[in-house]
Amino acid sequence: MTAIPQTPGPVVPDVAPATLRSRHLLGIDGLDAREITLILDTAEAMKEIGTRSVKKVPTLRGRTVVNLFFEPSTRTRTSFEVAEKRLSADTLSIATATSSVTKGESLIDTVRNIEAMAPDMIVMRHASSGAPHLLARMCQSAIVNAGDGMHEHPTQALLDAFTIREHKQRLAGLKIAIIGDLLHSRVLRSNLLLLKMMGAEVWTCGPATLLPQGIGQMSAHVTTRIDEALDGADVVMMLRIQQERMHGHFIPSVREYFSLFGLTRERLRRAAPDAIVMHPGPMNRGVEIDSEVADGPGSVILEQVSNGVAVRMAVLYLLAGREAGGEG
Amino acid sequence: MPQVMDADRMSRALTRIAHEILERNRGLDELALVGIRTRGVPLARRLARSLKEINGDEVPTGVLDITLYRDDLMRHPVGPQPVVRSTEIPFSIDNRKILLVDDVLYTGRTIRSALDALIDFGRPRGIQLVVLIDRGHRELPIKADYVGKNLPTSLKQSVQAPTKS
Amino acid sequence: MASLILKGGRVVDPATGVDGMMDVLIEDGIIRKIGRDLPVGGAEVFDVPKGAIVAPGLIDIHVHLREPGQEHKETIATGTASAVAGGFTAVACMPNTDPVNDHAGITEFVLARAREAGLARVYPIGAVSIGSKGDQLAELGEQKKAGCVAFTDDGRPVATALLMRRALEYAGMLGVPIIDHCEDPSLKGDGVAHEGIYASVLGLRGIPGAAESLMVERDVSLAELTGGHVHIAHMSARQSIRAVRAGKARGIRVTCEVAPHHFTLTDEALDGPVKYDTSLKMNPPLREAADRDAMLEGIVDGTVDVIATDHAPHHADEKMVEFDRAPFGIVGLETAVPICFDRLVHAGKIPLGRLIELLSTNPAKVMNLPGGTLAEGAPGDVTVLAPDMKVTVRASALRSKSKNTPFDGWELRGGVLATVVGGTIVYRNTGS
Numbered sequence: 001m002t003a004i005p006q007t008p009g010p011v012v013p014d015v016a017p018a019t020l021r022s023r024h025l026l027g028i029d030g031l032d033a034r035e036i037t038l039i040l041d042t043a044e045a046m047k048e049i050g051t052r053s054v055k056k057v058p059t060l061r062g063r064t065v066v067n068l069f070f071e072p073s074t075r076t077r078t079s080f081e082v083a084e085k086r087l088s089a090d091t092l093s094i095a096t097a098t099s100s101v102t103k104g105e106s107l108i109d110t111v112r113n114i115e116a117m118a119p120d121m122i123v124m125r126h127a128s129s130g131a132p133h134l135l136a137r138m139c140q141s142a143i144v145n146a147g148d149g150m151h152e153h154p155t156q157a158l159l160d161a162f163t164i165r166e167h168k169q170r171l172a173g174l175k176i177a178i179i180g181d182l183l184h185s186r187v188l189r190s191n192l193l194l195l196k197m198m199g200a201e202v203w204t205c206g207p208a209t210l211l212p213q214g215i216g217q218m219s220a221h222v223t224t225r226i227d228e229a230l231d232g233a234d235v236v237m238m239l240r241i242q243q244e245r246m247h248g249h250f251i252p253s254v255r256e257y258f259s260l261f262g263l264t265r266e267r268l269r270r271a272a273p274d275a276i277v278m279h280p281g282p283m284n285r286g287v288e289i290d291s292e293v294a295d296g297p298g299s300v301i302l303e304q305v306s307n308g309v310a311v312r313m314a315v316l317y318l319l320a321g322r323e324a325g326g327e328g
Numbered sequence: 329m330p331q332v333m334d335a336d337r338m339s340r341a342l343t344r345i346a347h348e349i350l351e352r353n354r355g356l357d358e359l360a361l362v363g364i365r366t367r368g369v370p371l372a373r374r375l376a377r378s379l380k381e382i383n384g385d386e387v388p389t390g391v392l393d394i395t396l397y398r399d400d401l402m403r404h405p406v407g408p409q410p411v412v413r414s415t416e417i418p419f420s421i422d423n424r425k426i427l428l429v430d431d432v433l434y435t436g437r438t439i440r441s442a443l444d445a446l447i448d449f450g451r452p453r454g455i456q457l458v459v460l461i462d463r464g465h466r467e468l469p470i471k472a473d474y475v476g477k478n479l480p481t482s483l484k485q486s487v488q489a490p491t492k493s
Numbered sequence: 494m495a496s497l498i499l500k501g502g503r504v505v506d507p508a509t510g511v512d513g514m515m516d517v518l519i520e521d522g523i524i525r526k527i528g529r530d531l532p533v534g535g536a537e538v539f540d541v542p543k544g545a546i547v548a549p550g551l552i553d554i555h556v557h558l559r560e561p562g563q564e565h566k567e568t569i570a571t572g573t574a575s576a577v578a579g580g581f582t583a584v585a586c587m588p589n590t591d592p593v594n595d596h597a598g599i600t601e602f603v604l605a606r607a608r609e610a611g612l613a614r615v616y617p618i619g620a621v622s623i624g625s626k627g628d629q630l631a632e633l634g635e636q637k638k639a640g641c642v643a644f645t646d647d648g649r650p651v652a653t654a655l656l657m658r659r660a661l662e663y664a665g666m667l668g669v670p671i672i673d674h675c676e677d678p679s680l681k682g683d684g685v686a687h688e689g690i691y692a693s694v695l696g697l698r699g700i701p702g703a704a705e706s707l708m709v710e711r712d713v714s715l716a717e718l719t720g721g722h723v724h725i726a727h728m729s730a731r732q733s734i735r736a737v738r739a740g741k742a743r744g745i746r747v748t749c750e751v752a753p754h755h756f757t758l759t760d761e762a763l764d765g766p767v768k769y770d771t772s773l774k775m776n777p778p779l780r781e782a783a784d785r786d787a788m789l790e791g792i793v794d795g796t797v798d799v800i801a802t803d804h805a806p807h808h809a810d811e812k813m814v815e816f817d818r819a820p821f822g823i824v825g826l827e828t829a830v831p832i833c834f835d836r837l838v839h840a841g842k843i844p845l846g847r848l849i850e851l852l853s854t855n856p857a858k859v860m861n862l863p864g865g866t867l868a869e870g871a872p873g874d875v876t877v878l879a880p881d882m883k884v885t886v887r888a889s890a891l892r893s894k895s896k897n898t899p900f901d902g903w904e905l906r907g908g909v910l911a912t913v914v915g916g917t918i919v920y921r922n923t924g925s
Contacts, residue, residue, distance in 0.1 A: 041411070042412045044414055045393060045395075045413050045414040045415070048415055049396075053450075054448040057396040057397060057445075058397060058444065059396040059397070314412075317396070317412065321401060
């Protein structure tokens with residue numbers, strides 16, 4: 001106990017103070033249900049800030065956050081930037097991080113050079129699964145994973161859960177269908193971990209060529225028939241399919257993909273009448289989802305984007321408050 | 329913890345403060361109440377009720393969470409983060425006289441945070457401070473306009489007002 | 494050359510059937526005599542401690558010595574020092590150096606370096622094709638004359654069935670085997686880990702077991718067609734073992750080897766406390782429990798002929814990168830004996846004699862090498878083993894230039910007391 005308390009105190013808190021155990025956010029793997037609820041609850045408070053005319057709070061004033069994006073991304077990067085700025089942090093986005101790598105500099109060296117400028121946090125997106133884990137081990141800064149290869153995209157899953165919770169007031173017991181290129185999707189993996197932890201019933205669906213090994217253990221129900229997945233679903237989440245998948249013989253053509261796995265208004269009728277339709281973006285209209293549905297009444301796709309800012313503000317706030325150099 | 333103010337005394341103090349507010353502001357025109365989370369909120373609501381009983385008019389009441397404006401956040405290890413809750417001020421504060429309500433006034437830092445937050449919401453005509461208990465030991469030049477009870481305490485004690493409404 | 498007599502140890506030599514307390518006299522670099530209470534004469538005496546085993550020198554037929562061209566990872570000097578510290582009196586080294594060992598000049602260079610180092614014997618393996626590119630047969634005859642004992646394009650599979658057929662025929666004529674790194678490139682793709690649930694969870698591109706077994710089946714068929722001898726390198730998949738077993742049953746000349754990590758670790762290790770640990774990245778990858786168990790089964794029932802380490806040193810900087818980008822491979826020379834003892838002999842899976850077969854007798858047979866036995870007249874290569882020695886693996890203490898091992902910190906039972914090459918004690922365990 002210090003001699004002179006700096007805070008009005010001894011602090012007798014209104015409610016139990018809350019914290020995240022790790023100083024990094026590397027994935028949903030590493031969070032427990034309590035922490036997920038904490039992030040979502042904090043995001044609710046953060047959302048309100050976006051409705052004010054002065055959309056700023058001084059909380060992270062003087063802190064520096066570096067956005068290190070080795071993979072192109074306008075949406076996620078902008079979302080993090082807005083979140084950082086709303087918290088009054090100084091932000092620095094390095095979107096061409098690949099340039100030092102093409103010159104032969106290793107990832108660790110690239111990051112250590114950035115650390116020489118003493119950022120408080122690094123938000124990183126990288127094409128290799130596990131890149132943030134490597135950095136968390138070998139470098140000083142707190143790392144926020146904005147997407148690593150095919151592995152995880154934790155803030156996406158968190159904003160998806162936030163959006164679902166807003167509409168359905170809960171996650172437990174909902175039937176959630178996730179449809180698309182399951183094999184290559186980090187959004188899928190993060191969502192599976194989170195939704196399973198929070199008690200939702202997840203149905204995954206995609207072409208047989210795009211089912212990862214062990215999907216039957218990762219997801220309660222797996223099917224290659226979209227109608228089965230959609231039946232009575234409360235939430236329908238469509239995943240992106242990349243055009244390049246035709247080159248690995250995964251799908252014959254985007255036309256056939258749409259005819260077997262595309263979400264049309266017709267197919268959506270099989271879902272629950274108040275079902276919501278989600279997509280992490282960017283959408284391929286006419287490939288995984290019909291424009292009618294994407295722009296239709298059940299679609300919450302644009303809300304996902306605005307919720308993304310609130311959720312990322314919550315994550316940055318909860319991580320930034322941890323003692324630097326504390327247990328990782 | 330010794331009890332400093334029972335429910336009865338609290339009621340009477342709030343009624344007295346309601347009268348003082350009406351007197352000082354010559355009515356309820358353009359007044360609004362903003363309770364500071366958490367314990368200022370039920371107090372603000374009770375005050376609104378009292379004012380209505382005496383005067384007959386509704387006073388708009390809002391809720392302010394100052395967590396994100398605290399000056400001790402991020403500055404040095406605080407330990408676990410305090411939980412952030414939402415702020416709800418469903419009216420414009422421009423040109424209004426805002427009555428900030430909190431249970432205990434101590435160092436004044438909470439009020440400073442609240443002033444910073446309010447300024448981000450707009451430009452009120454004035455801000456007055458209502459507290460149930462003033463325990464002294466100010467660290468900033470902040471004073472309360474309406475006080476339920478003055479209670480000199482030592483630095484080592486802690487004070488918690490009941491929130492039973 | 495001086496004489497050396499190893500006194501009072503238990504000699505175990507499956508090749509001659511000897512198993513008993515004997516002395517071993519080595520003179521002029523060869524085994525002069527084995528018997529009880531041999532007269533010492535002027536020989537240097539090595540008193541074998543109680544409980545130790547005197548075995549024919551261990552031979553590792555799958556080692557990457559990296560010289561010429563990649564001396565930052567390993568040199569012939571450091572590699573052979575690592576070998577003798579691991580109890581190996583001889584190693585066969587792979588041709589995927591830089592330049593690839595596809596002509597006699599490089600073979601001669603490797604042998605010269607090995608002589609300079611003066612530690613373990615080195616038997617070069619030459620490339621099947623020029624540059625191991627799979628287009629044109631290398632000069633196998635000249636290479637054999639220069640000292641190559643087998644041919645492979647290891648690092649890659651022998652590119653086409655036609656090339657493999659010709660290679661088997663030609664090498665058969667020369668009396669040497671073709672070793673194949675079995676892997677179908679289209680199924681392997683850009684995979685970095687075994688295609689199973691752990692790769693899925695970690696988001697790593699997978700390599701199915703069938704990528705290996707498909708090629709094993711091809712090679713077994715071609716060995717049948719040509720009558721040649723194919724040796725399957727670093728087997729890891731249960732489907733591969735089935736194919737080898739079936740081939741052997743039909744009398745086809747197919748032999749195979751398994752590395753210690755493939756009968757010890759599985760892909761589950763990837764999801765350990767350190768995620769994406771590149772010291773777990775090798776090719777073929779760590780596979781599922783069923784595959785590991787199939788390797789153990791093959792070791793027990795005789796389908797597996799040889800244990801070979803696939804010692805693949807990589808510089809720390811090269812491994813300290815994203816999992817996708819890290820090179821495949823781990824070192825193995827100094828961890829092989831402790832792992833084999835601990836996980837095979839002490840675990841009750843095989844008797845001591847079978848272990849010596851896997852590490853000495855059979856490697857010599859498969860590659861037609863001198864040694865692998867303590868018969869009189871054989872090379873004076875001996876490994877003194879301590880089956881109950883407590884060994885804690887310390888990566889930093891390895892004699893190899895590189896320290897990329899997943900076994901750092903492992904506590905195992907079984908180690909090497911001394912290694913003798915040509916009658917000279919080239920390694921002695923001083924207990925450090």
